[in-house]
Amino acid sequence: MIQVLPIQSSATTKESPNPGRLIVLTGPSGVGKGTLMRSLLQRHPQLYYSVSVTTRSPRPGEIDGKNYYFINRSKFEQLIAEGEFLEWAEFTGNYYGTPREAVLNQINSGKLVVLEIELEGARQIRASFPSALSIFILPPSFDELERRIRSRAQDSEEAIARRLHRAQEEIKAADEFDIQIVNDDFQTALNDIEAALFE
Numbered sequence: 001m002i003q004v005l006p007i008q009s010s011a012t013t014k015e016s017p018n019p020g021r022l023i024v025l026t027g028p029s030g031v032g033k034g035t036l037m038r039s040l041l042q043r044h045p046q047l048y049y050s051v052s053v054t055t056r057s058p059r060p061g062e063i064d065g066k067n068y069y070f071i072n073r074s075k076f077e078q079l080i081a082e083g084e085f086l087e088w089a090e091f092t093g094n095y096y097g098t099p100r101e102a103v104l105n106q107i108n109s110g111k112l113v114v115l116e117i118e119l120e121g122a123r124q125i126r127a128s129f130p131s132a133l134s135i136f137i138l139p140p141s142f143d144e145l146e147r148r149i150r151s152r153a154q155d156s157e158e159a160i161a162r163r164l165h166r167a168q169e170e171i172k173a174a175d176e177f178d179i180q181i182v183n184d185d186f187q188t189a190l191n192d193i194e195a196a197l198f199e
């Protein structure tokens with residue numbers, strides 16, 4: 001029996017309106033958020049992608065400062081206490097958070113800022129930035145989601161099981177978000193995101 005840790009999260013205060021825009025991309029692990037994000041950034045270099053901080057160990061090939069800032073739990077908890085996160089959550093046993101200052105600076109300078117985050121963090125952003133555009137990415141089926149997580153072959157069996165368990169809850173929350181996009185055909189999903197961002 002896999003024990004799924006409860007998600008803890010912080011509340012953030014409301015931020016004042018500003019000229020830039022915040023976009024939140026969320027959806028279950030393995031749905032293709034990261035792959036969609038990479039294509040979006042290649043095609044639209046004007047987007048600012050917020051690199052998150054995590055206590056998860058780096059996967060093979062992941063680079064500190066590019067994929068994530070990898071830190072330990074006590075350092076993460078210190079950053080929480082110092083109010084350094086715009087949002088943060090605990091997901092399948094690790095902390096993940098969005099650095100506050102860099103994101104606010106980019107929004108204030110008029111940038112389109114994209115966060116790729118899990119459900120609890122996305123909910124926090126919706127509460128503190130009501131004007132953010134939130135997009136939930138859905139898999140074509142649960143079986144396909146499992147196939148994608150496994151095909152990535154980068155997580156332990158336990159990590160996969162925790163992600164799949166959590167995915168069932170996350171998918172139920174899809175309707176809370178502004179737009180739902182099914183990532184079945186990749187190009188179609190990418191076009192749908194671009195339409196939501198730029199049209």
Ligand SMILES: Nc1nc2c(ncn2[C@@H]2O[C@H](COP(=O)(O)OP(=O)(O)O)[C@@H](O)[C@H]2O)c(=O)[nH]1
Nearest residue numbers: 029030052088089091096097098116117118121
């Ligand atoms: N709340 C929150 N979630 C994040 C952040 N960065 C990444 N995540 C999410 O954490 C979850 C796990 O990420 P990761 O360990 O990289 O696994 P993967 O999504 O399966 O590749 C994913 O749903 C990410 O979108 C963050 O800064 N805040």
Ligand SMILES: Nc1ncnc2c1ncn2[C@@H]1O[C@H](COP(=O)(O)OP(=O)(O)O)[C@@H](O)[C@H]1O
Nearest residue numbers: 029030031032033034035148152183184185186
């Ligand atoms: N539309 C798609 N059709 C088939 N496979 C996909 C599609 N989108 C992404 N994938 C694959 O699914 C796996 C998980 O994608 P990833 O971007 O890592 O998901 P996430 O960031 O949501 O955890 C990767 O191997 C990726 O190549």
